[in-house]
Amino acid sequence: MLQTSNGNMNQSQVENKRSMLTPEQSAELKQWLIAVALKRDKKSFALLFKSFAPKIKSFGFKQFNSEALANDLLQETMSLVWRKAHLYNADKGAVTTWVYTIMRNLSFDMLRKMQTNKEDCLSDDIWPIVDAHAADVDTEEFADHLLKQQLAKYADALPEAQKQVVRGVYFNELTQEELAQQLNIPLGTVKSRLRLALGKLRQQIEENS
């Protein structure tokens, strides 16, 4: 728990905590996670895994006092990182915060299962993952939940190259420049893929409405 004597954590204390990770390291983590999100890049995932594994294991060991369960927590946490990477929204917080949330939620449900014989998995409703609120603050054109979900479905049906740019720009909220750099393609290509993809999406929406 955080040590605060007066019940108020001021900004400088937060800054202090955050400085434990250098901006370069934070940027590196973000780059790896985005590469997993966009390209299912296994090398980047391995780097993420190696960065977080010792800490997740020691966190798990403190929680469960068992190496086997600590390894379970590691596997479950990193599985969700892999499977949910495309839902990470860089605007909503650091990679460490996102991974911590996933790990804390899993660990809470595991502990509860051990202590109560309940398998009710309450954590994701108690601590909604940061990206769950993304829809609420999106631009007005995506204000409608159903439309957004529908769009996500159509976007998934796009050819891989187009899907990458749509996901990158609209779901991970990267700029087109960042995306070009990340995918290692010219900016013009990003723009033309995006144009094609949006045309296709528009067409599908018109056909289905």
Place this chain on the structure above:
Amino acid sequence: MIKHHPKHELLAAFVAGELPAALNIAISAHVELCDECQQAITLLTQAKADEVFSIEDESVFNNVEVDLDDDFEDLMIAQITSQKGDYVDEEPTVCTVEYAGKQVNLPRALNSVNWAKFQGVGKLSRARLDLDEGTVRSYLLQIGAGGSVPMHTHKGYEVTVLLDGSFEDEMCSYSKGDFIWLDQSFTHSPVSNDGCLCLTVADDAPVFTQGLSKLLNPIGRFIY
């Protein structure tokens, strides 16, 4: 207008996942309605994440390629990356409860929780949440218009989150979203003029302190 919030220490423990489920649910219910505490939670989560993943430890976020040949971990990585990255976040459903002739939306934190049937005495009616946490007991509590809870104090703590309506006690009047923490240093007798729906969590039975209502002590467990 929300005026009563969880203490900072309680929010920190919430973020750290150190509290029983019932308290987590009560705090989450408040946070869902309170922008101020939502912002505090964001900062606290960030700070906690940095603490847990801090680089004080020599091996982390440094020379990550040094032990890339660890067989066990490589096996785990291979196993994980053979899965599809197709996770879809489901839209959370909204649960409702009928009270005072209307449907009221319940906090998201209750989505996966079951509760028993509402049972009432006079203007009080409550349903126990099925959380199975020993001495920590939690309820949905309805107070009908004009209803009140007899003067009582608590052996442990009692948390009330006001989900709908309003009530008042000797200290304050409370409105939707308020998070009220009481312990044995407080004695109170809540009255609700227009009726209300609350989520309550208590870690021990209340102790009634005045006159005839002392007789209620044996059934104190009924009230909260």
